[in-house]
Amino acid sequence: MFKHKTTNTITQTATLKQTTVNTQRHNTMTLLESTYRQLHNAGLVHCAEAFSSxxxxxxxxxxxxQKHTRRDYSIDAAxxxxxxxxxxxxxxxxxxxxxxxxxxxxxxxxAHLNAQHCVADVC
Incomplete structure (x- = not known):
């Protein structure tokens, strides 16, 4: 009986941790999304399609x-x-x-290019 309760508790804890990780992943914004929102909110780009092109x-x-698959910039795109x-x-x-x-x-x-890809600057 004790073993079963412990297993259930461990399973519930693991499920709760995974749910927390998934929630955090969906609540965090990629740099790509952040850049789009900054430019959109400033009136520099009117829609996501225009931002892409x-x-x-x-x-x-x-x-x-990229947003749907939760991916950030590629080096080329950045x-x-x-x-x-x-x-x-x-x-x-x-x-x-x-x-x-x-x-x-x-x-x-x-900062992203430097931290993720060791690119110091772009000409």
Missing amino acids: TYLNKSKNWYAY VQCLRSIRDQQQTLELTQAQRHALSTAELDLL
């Missing part, structure tokens, strides 16, 4: 697929996004909030 130079559904952001920063008609969003996204991408 304009900033990432990918097909219009690329962002949606580099392309960084280049697009830097190009956009040269635009004179940006508001202060838009400039801030671009600057924040740029720094986040550089």
